[in-house]
Each structure stands twice: as C-alpha cells, then as structure tokens.
Amino acid sequence: MSVGDVVFRAFDESDEEVSDGICKDIADFYWIDVDFFFILNPGLERDCSNIQSNTEYCTDGWIEPVRDPDGLCGHLFRRASIMETPSTVPTANTAPRTEQPAARRLMGGLLQLGGL
Template sequence: MPTRLFALGVVSALLTPLVFCAPTPGDIVCRYEATTPAQVNYYTCTELSLKYFITVDKFFELNPSVDKDCETIKPNAVYCVKGWKQPPLANDGLCGLPHNNASCAGLDKQCCNSETWTCGNEE
C-alpha cells in the first residue's frame, strides 16, 4: 500500500465529518499523483519528471518534503506530478504579475485585466 506523504484539507477525527475547504495561498493543489517504485534512488525524481512531462524544479515545488538531491524520496509512496501552488487572492483588487501573481478567481470580479492589473468583469 503506498504511503501518502502530503495532504490538503482538514483532517477529521473519529466520528467527525470530513470538511473540505478551498486551498489557501501557498497550498499545493495536486491534480494527479504517481507512486514511486519499490526501488528508488537519487535519479527517481528525474524519472518521474520525465515520465509526467514536468521539470524537476516543478516536481520539487509540488513535493516540498523531497530534498533537492532526491535522497528523501520514499519507495512505494505517492507524489504529486500535476498541480500548482495556490496563488494569493487579490483581496485588494490588484492582480497579476506586478502584484505577487495574485488571482481574482473566487472574487466577485474574477478576471484580471492585463493592462491595469485590476480585477474586473470585462476586458
């Protein structure tokens, strides 16, 4: 049985319903996972990156528990291979690259205008 090395959400106690919540800025949002083989080594991170068409840097971003030398990768363990780090929310209405890549998603005005770098509903 694979070992799960990361989780997103709220852990439930016995007899407590599981609560799913929206990711907060900095959380890893994983859309696809892969299991490592029984035998792993320093090259396993590169192998997973090549297999799932991501860069090694992206693999490390999605799996912060793995050291950059790949020495801490575990056999028969689940790792994220497709996903992203949740960007900050543009609560002040300022979005995009000049504003720490803040996102308008989930706000009343969900579109980021690339000329004014503000959230709005029109181009």
C-alpha cells in the same frame, strides 16, 4: 486555500526500487520540470535521497494565484486569474439564469470558431 499555496492535482506511486535520479525520471515522465516536482513535493530533499519506494508523490498541481471575484483578469487589471463561480444575471423578460464565467465563455467561443 490561500494565494501561494501548492494545490495538488494528481499523484503517482514510486517504483518498488528507487535509485539516484528517480526524481528527475518521474518529472520527465510527467513532462514537468524537476524543480517544479520538488515544489509539489516539499518534503523531498533536492538530491532525492529521502524518496521512498511504493509511496505516492504529487505529479501535477499549481501554485494558487491571486483571484479576482469580479472577473477582471489579466495584466491590465494586475490580476492573475478570475474566480470560477457562476453568477445569476436577471433579465427583463426571463427568470434569472446562471451565466458562465467570462473566461469560460471566451474559451467556448474560441473553440467554436476553431481558434484553439
């Protein structure tokens, strides 16, 4: 997977009968912008004229961002995201342990505090 790739997360099958406006209907059903629906399904014409019945189409996904394996994310570091890989952090008194990525620790702390 490379920066800018479309990452597909979920699919759904089109109805047996398709008609004008079906692409917008599918996008609305999944609460996504119709333009994003076309990004997720690059083989579809913008007027949806080539959509097929009983065919799976992507309904959720994202465009792969720049990831920083060092965990320096956000606008201060000009990074889009962090790599979600655990790191081993040895301590003086204990055996090495697996530490959660910084973003996950932050999110967990906010949830415990009732912040989200």
